[in-house]
Amino acid sequence: xxxxxxxxxxxxxxxxxxxxxxxxxxxxxxxxxxxxxxxxxxxxxxxxxxxxxxxxxxxxxxxxxxxxxxxxxxxxxxxxxxxxxxxxxxxxxxxxxxxxxxxxxxxxxxxxxxxxxxxxxxxxxxxxxxxxxxxxxxxxxxxxxxxxxxxxxxxxxxxxxxxxxxxxxxxxxxxxxxxxxxxxxxxxxxxxxxxxxxxxxxxxxxxxxxxxxxxxxxxxxxxxxxxxxxxxxxxxxxxxxxxxxxxxxxxxxxxxxxxxxxxxxxxxxxxxxxxxxxxxxxxxxxxxxxxxxxxxxxxxxxxxxxxxxxxxxxxxxxxxxxxxxxxxxxxxxxxxxxxxxxxxxxxxxxxxxxxxxxxxxxxxxxxxxxxxxxxxxxxxxxxxxxxxxxxxxxxxxxxxxxxxxxxxxxxxxxxxxxxxxxxxxxxxxxxxxxxxxxxxxxxxxxxxxxxxxxxxxxxxxxxxxxxxxxxxxxxxxxxxxxxxxxxxxxxxxxxxx
Numbered sequence: 001x002x003x004x005x006x007x008x009x010x011x012x013x014x015x016x017x018x019x020x021x022x023x024x025x026x027x028x029x030x031x032x033x034x035x036x037x038x039x040x041x042x043x044x045x046x047x048x049x050x051x052x053x054x055x056x057x058x059x060x061x062x063x064x065x066x067x068x069x070x071x072x073x074x075x076x077x078x079x080x081x082x083x084x085x086x087x088x089x090x091x092x093x094x095x096x097x098x099x100x101x102x103x104x105x106x107x108x109x110x111x112x113x114x115x116x117x118x119x120x121x122x123x124x125x126x127x128x129x130x131x132x133x134x135x136x137x138x139x140x141x142x143x144x145x146x147x148x149x150x151x152x153x154x155x156x157x158x159x160x161x162x163x164x165x166x167x168x169x170x171x172x173x174x175x176x177x178x179x180x181x182x183x184x185x186x187x188x189x190x191x192x193x194x195x196x197x198x199x200x201x202x203x204x205x206x207x208x209x210x211x212x213x214x215x216x217x218x219x220x221x222x223x224x225x226x227x228x229x230x231x232x233x234x235x236x237x238x239x240x241x242x243x244x245x246x247x248x249x250x251x252x253x254x255x256x257x258x259x260x261x262x263x264x265x266x267x268x269x270x271x272x273x274x275x276x277x278x279x280x281x282x283x284x285x286x287x288x289x290x291x292x293x294x295x296x297x298x299x300x301x302x303x304x305x306x307x308x309x310x311x312x313x314x315x316x317x318x319x320x321x322x323x324x325x326x327x328x329x330x331x332x333x334x335x336x337x338x339x340x341x342x343x344x345x346x347x348x349x350x351x352x353x354x355x356x357x358x359x360x361x362x363x364x365x366x367x368x369x370x371x372x373x374x375x376x377x378x379x380x381x382x383x384x385x386x387x388x389x390x391x392x393x394x395x396x397x398x399x400x401x402x403x404x405x406x407x408x409x410x411x412x413x414x415x416x417x418x419x420x421x422x423x424x425x426x427x428x429x430x431x432x433x434x435x436x437x438x439x440x441x442x443x444x445x446x447x448x449x450x451x452x453x454x455x456x457x458x459x460x461x462x463x464x465x466x467x468x469x470x471x472x473x474x475x476x477x478x479x480x481x482x483x484x485x486x487x488x489x490x491x492x493x494x495x496x497x
Contacts, residue, residue: 021337023344030321030345033176038317042310046187054194055221064295065145065218067302068138071283073153076121077160078276083117084110084165085272086265089409091247092172092324096331100246107169107240107247108255109262111162118161125154136284137291142298148219156226163233166240171324173246182236186228193224268409275415282422289427289434290442297439299372300380304443307367307381308388311356315396318349319403326407326466338467342404346461349400350393357392360385384443391447394454401457408466417456425449 011029087110133146167179197220322345368381426449433441
């Protein structure tokens with residue numbers, strides 16, 4: 001194990017054992033955990049860049065086909081993500097409390113539940129793939145490609161979700177590095193698979209060698225991504241089940257479905273599922289608002305979402321680290337440290353995404369130009385990206401604050417915030433402005449809504465409800481009262497309530 005890994009492990013161990021960490025040590029620990037998670041999130045977006053850039057060479061129609069169904073893929077992913085989150089949050093809390101056997105049981109329950117949910121949702125996706133693009137308002141020139149893309153996505157959906165939840169459980173132990181490395185590996189494999197699957201014959205750069213290709217177009221992009229995720233999933237699950245120091249299978253340990261843990265998982269996961277349904281249903285509604293604006297607007301909207309995601313994915317990486325550390329701190333009963341870590345990670349995310357927003361404003365033409373050679377798409381995409389740059393600081397506040405509160409199981413009220421702002425601000429405002437100024441109006445509505453949502457999440461975090469482990473009771477006292485305040489002790493009784 002490297003010195004950096006040992007130091008990171010020491011920090012988490014010291015927190016679990018009740019020691020106090022200085023501000024510098026807390027910041028160093030958060031950065032060590034966040035950087036691999038940021039790398040993993042950015043690599044995921046690079047995969048989308050790869051797909052969008054390669055498909056963009058096929059013309060605006062190919063980009064529009066993917067953009068038409070992308071919000072539906074997010075909806076599927078968000079619902080399934082929630083199914084595993086309740087188990088991974090509890091897993092982090094049990095590790096923090098020193099009950100590793102219970103953490104392993106939670107991991108095995110979560111993996112099986114995710115497999116069932118993902119298989120069912122994948123079957124639903126296959127069923128609706130033929131009519132979904134037409135229902136979303138796509139023109140006949142793009143519906144065929146969009147249908148094929150969504151069909152392949154649905155077939156590989158269980159692979160994607162098992163890959164995701166495996167990484168979530170490793171992150172719950174504090175291992176952010178391996179998921180990050182595997183995401184980078186996925187990017188490399190995605191390039192290779194896409195090159196052979198999207199195009200027909202193509203020439204290897206520099207070498208001048210003509211390479212064979214399947215010529216599957218948009219469907220080949222989905223297939224290449226699915227195969228890359230399959231390779232990553234195999235390595236992820238092998239490490240999780242056989243090599244992870246905390247979670248690997250032990251001889252004689254049998255999985256037990258525990259009613260209390262399943263109910264607690266549902267208590268955490270259902271609001272997150274509702275939040276994702278609300279968010280992604282609103283994205284689908286936005287797609288239906290954009291679709292009548294024409295192929296150029298649909299393509300520009302899709303590529304701008306992909307371009308912007310490179311700026312906000314670091315926030316999701318920091319949020320993943322926050323969820324893991326907050327969960328372990330609450331499990332260990334560290335009240336004051338939990339609050340400090342929460343604000344450090346939130347301000348770190350806001351700082352990083354403020355910088356990324358500035359860069360997005362400056363380099364918007366290059367970001368869109370990399371994804372599409374169409375000058376109309378580039379011009380429109382540049383305008384909407386520069387609008388969205390002003391929302392990045394408060395978008396970061398929402399993303400990271402949500403990760404902080406999920407570490408404590410506080411998910412219900414944040415879900416209500418998303419419901420209110422998306423359907424009471426973004427969608428009505430987008431409908432009003434799109435009819436007047438086109439795609440720019442949709443993104444102005446998005447910018448305003450994200451700023452309002454970020455403020456609400458900061459207020460909720462300041463209230464400290466997540467410090468109670470997601471309950472509505474007051475903090476518990478425990479053996480780490482030397483932390484300097486009333487302290488949560490999330491023992492077996494607290495977890496099972």
